[in-house]
Amino acid sequence: MLRVHDLSVALPGxxxxxxxxxxxxxxxxxxxxxxxRVGVVGASGAGKSQLVAALLGLTAPGLEVGGSVxxxxxEVVGAGxxxxxxxxxxxxxxxxQDPGTALDPLSRVGRQVAxxxxxxxxxxxxxxxxxxxxxxxxxxxxxxxxxxxxxSGGQRQRVALALALVGAPRLLVADEPTSALDxxxxxxxxxxxxxxxxxxxxxxxxxxxxxxxxARLCSRLLVLDAGRxxxxxxxxxxxxxxxxxxxxxxxxxxxxxx
Amino acid sequence: MSPLLEARGLTRRYRDLTALDDVSLQLGAGQRVAVVGExxxxxxxxxRLLLALDTPDAGTVALDGHPVHPGSARSLRWFRRRVxxxxxxxxxxxxxxxxxxxxxxxxLACLQVHGDHSARVAELLVAVGLEPDAAQxxxxxxSGGQRQRLAIARAxAPRPDVLVADEPVSALDxVVRLQVVELLAQLSAAEGxxxxxxxxxxxVVQHLCERVLVLDGGRVVEHGPVPQVLGTPAxxxxxxxxxxVPTLAAVAP
Numbered sequence: 001m002l003r004v005h006d007l008s009v010a011l012p013g014x015x016x017x018x019x020x021x022x023x024x025x026x027x028x029x030x031x032x033x034x035x036x037r038v039g040v041v042g043a044s045g046a047g048k049s050q051l052v053a054a055l056l057g058l059t060a061p062g063l064e065v066g067g068s069v070x071x072x073x074x075e076v077v078g079a080g081x082x083x084x085x086x087x088x089x090x091x092x093x094x095x096x097q098d099p100g101t102a103l104d105p106l107s108r109v110g111r112q113v114a115x116x117x118x119x120x121x122x123x124x125x126x127x128x129x130x131x132x133x134x135x136x137x138x139x140x141x142x143x144x145x146x147x148x149x150x151x152s153g154g155q156r157q158r159v160a161l162a163l164a165l166v167g168a169p170r171l172l173v174a175d176e177p178t179s180a181l182d183x184x185x186x187x188x189x190x191x192x193x194x195x196x197x198x199x200x201x202x203x204x205x206x207x208x209x210x211x212x213x214x215a216r217l218c219s220r221l222l223v224l225d226a227g228r229x230x231x232x233x234x235x236x237x238x239x240x241x242x243x244x245x246x247x248x249x250x251x252x253x254x255x256x257x258x
Numbered sequence: 259m260s261p262l263l264e265a266r267g268l269t270r271r272y273r274d275l276t277a278l279d280d281v282s283l284q285l286g287a288g289q290r291v292a293v294v295g296e297x298x299x300x301x302x303x304x305x306r307l308l309l310a311l312d313t314p315d316a317g318t319v320a321l322d323g324h325p326v327h328p329g330s331a332r333s334l335r336w337f338r339r340r341v342x343x344x345x346x347x348x349x350x351x352x353x354x355x356x357x358x359x360x361x362x363x364x365x366l367a368c369l370q371v372h373g374d375h376s377a378r379v380a381e382l383l384v385a386v387g388l389e390p391d392a393a394q395x396x397x398x399x400x401s402g403g404q405r406q407r408l409a410i411a412r413a414x415a416p417r418p419d420v421l422v423a424d425e426p427v428s429a430l431d432x433v434v435r436l437q438v439v440e441l442l443a444q445l446s447a448a449e450g451x452x453x454x455x456x457x458x459x460x461x462v463v464q465h466l467c468e469r470v471l472v473l474d475g476g477r478v479v480e481h482g483p484v485p486q487v488l489g490t491p492a493x494x495x496x497x498x499x500x501x502x503v504p505t506l507a508a509v510a511p
Contacts, residue, residue: 044402044431152297182297182458183502190504209431212504239506248506250436254461255505258489 001171001203002032002055006067007077009050009059009227024050024063026227034170035199039214039235040207042224043247048207049097051224052175055205056094057084072170089116089167097176099156102163103148110135110144113162131166138162138192154185158192165196172197175207190216211239211251260323262287262452263308263341263420268317270303270476277303279476280317287419288450290443292463292484294499295473301456304473305424308454309343310334321420331368339369342413344423348405348430352397359393362412371416382411386441403434410441414451421446424456439465460499464488472496 009025025047032038042048053059055069057076069076072091074083096102104112110131117127128144135143138158148156157177164172174193178186194217197204208214214221214235221238223231231238239248261284270278278300285291295301306312308319310326319326326337342365345351352361362382363375380390386407397405406426413421426442427435443466446453457463463470463484470487472480472495479493491497 043433154297183460184296184498187502187504210504211432212506215506216504246433250432251506253436254432254439254459254465256460256464256488256500256503258500 001034001036001072002205003070004031004055004068005029005070007051007054007069008064008066009047009054010064010066012062012064023227025054025224027067028224028227028229029067030222030229030232032171032203032205035197035201035203036220037197037204037206037218039218039221040205040224041209041211041214041221041244041247044209045226046224047227048209048224049175050227052094052173052205052207056088056092056173058094090169092171092173093164093167093169095157095161095164095172095174095177097179099153099160100148102160103156105148107147108144109140109146109148109151109159113144113159113166116166131162134162134166135159137196138165139188152185154181154188157181157185157189161189161192161196165202169202171203171205173205173207176209177206178213179208179210186213193217211244211247212255215239260320261285262289262322263454264320264323265304265308266318266320268304268307268314268319270300270307270312271315276476278307278314281471281473281476281478282317283308283454283471285420285452285454288446288452289469290446290453290455290467292467292470293454293456293473294458294460294463294470294496296458296495296499299473299495300476301458301473302424303476305343305422305454305456308422309341310337335369338365339371339416340418341420341422342416342418344406344409344413344421344426346425346429348402348409351409352405354397356397357393358395358397358400358408361397362393362408362415365412365415369416378415379411382414383408385414385445386411387437401434403430403438406430406434406438407441410438410445414445417449418451420452420454422454422456425458426455427462428457428459435462436465442466458499460488460503472499 007025007028008023010023040048054065059065065077071087114127114131138161140158178189206218221235222229230243231241263285265283268278268281293301293304307314310328313328359379362379366375379393383390383392427438439462445451455467467484470484471478474495480487480496
């Protein structure tokens with residue numbers, strides 16, 4: 001599904017001879033199979049979001065991406081729109097961190113969800129029907145006529161998820177999808193991600209700084225530290241790794257005890 | 259004797275929405291109270307009213323029995339010297355064109371606090387675990403966690419009696435979150451600082467506060483000692499907030 005080999009993202013001018021501190025992502029390799037759910041964890045600044053951007057061809061201009069990323073066999077590092085067009089939305093889709101900025105404030109929710117369908121030649125009526133069904137699936141039935149400003153943060157994140165799912169992607173990449181949300185709303189979005197991804201459904205690459213969130217959904221964890229992949233394995237095994245001892249200890253210290 | 263900070267019957271309406279409905283709160287010196295609730299329950303509205311940043315439609319806020327109302331900087335100087343705030347987003351709460359030392363000293367200047375400001379800044383930077391020479395650097399040179407420490411240093415500059423913090427750690431990752439929570443707990447214990455902590459994170463509340471007030475739809479639905487409210491929640495909202503938090507317990511002991 002996804003093969004990442006020796007991926008790096010560097011600030012301009014940071015060749016192989018430059019200090020590795022200038023590499024935001026540094027020699028990362030891993031695979032994700034169909035239907036697999038993988039968590040990417042690490043502290044702030046570990047390179048999680050840069051990794052996601054590089055996987056999806058969304059790296060900011062001026063940063064240099066090296067190595068290889070194959071999405072269903074297609075090399076996407078340095079690839080242009082012609083390579084991405086058949087992949088984006090159907091092979092991969094992104095749920096961004098901030099649902100506020102992922103949606104067009106001037107366009108009704110239904111129209112935004114239907115847009116990719118219409119662009120692929122689906123009839124207006126059929127697109128409308130599928131949009132309504134998708135909004136119902138994410139727990140937002142009957143909201144197609146609303147504008148994003150008329151929705152709460154949690155509702156917007158559900159719409160953003162509908163928008164990501166509209167092309168029936170085989171890999172869903174979610175970058176901190178719940179960190180902007182309150183815990184009860186977060187629980188709803190996590191349940192939803194649990195329903196739409198997993199074996200037989202979409203694969204999930206879930207970026208989060210919250211180990212408990214990753215453990216809730218994923219079977220495997222990748223740990224990034226200063227741009228490097230420092231651990232990769234089953235959740236329980238990685239959580240027991242001394243590398244994560246301080247994070248696990250802090251998570252437990254701040255966990256609610258009853 | 260009147261409590262240090264007291265809110266009585268605070269009500270705030272926005273058109274036909276009642277954001278806060280008859281909320282009362284008493285805070286004694288050195289006490290640590292949490293305000294929890296779901297999105298839209300009125301947490302931040304309460305924090306703004308306690309800080310005299312907004313005018314209630316009904317009710318009063320008083321410090322040591324003296325009522326306080328939003329007004330000019332001059333009319334609030336006495337209040338701001340004693341009640342300070344730590345904002346939610348450490349990234350956006352600093353002027354990017356002001357050196358950190360000047361930013362931390364700003365309340366001292368604005369509130370006309372006497373004394374050696376640069377010495378006080380150096381002392382504050384050390385208190386929050388930063389190097390004194392951080393004063394010469396710019397906000398963008400600091401990480402999110404460091405900037406939140408700076409925000410705490412700035413709030414503590416005029417030696418307030420009360421700190422009202424609206425989600426002070428929710429933007430931070432968990433290791434830094436724990437450090438900042440422990441810093442607040444330690445400062446409160448060492449300096450007798452009273453805290454009002456607005457948070458949706460019950461783990462933080464448990465770690466930091468002794469009393470908790472649960473808001474739902476602008477009303478107080480539960481209020482009591484933390485062990486009691488979180489141990490045997492009496493209201494469905496409290497139970498829901500408790501159940502919603504994913505924990506690591508299920509994965510590894």
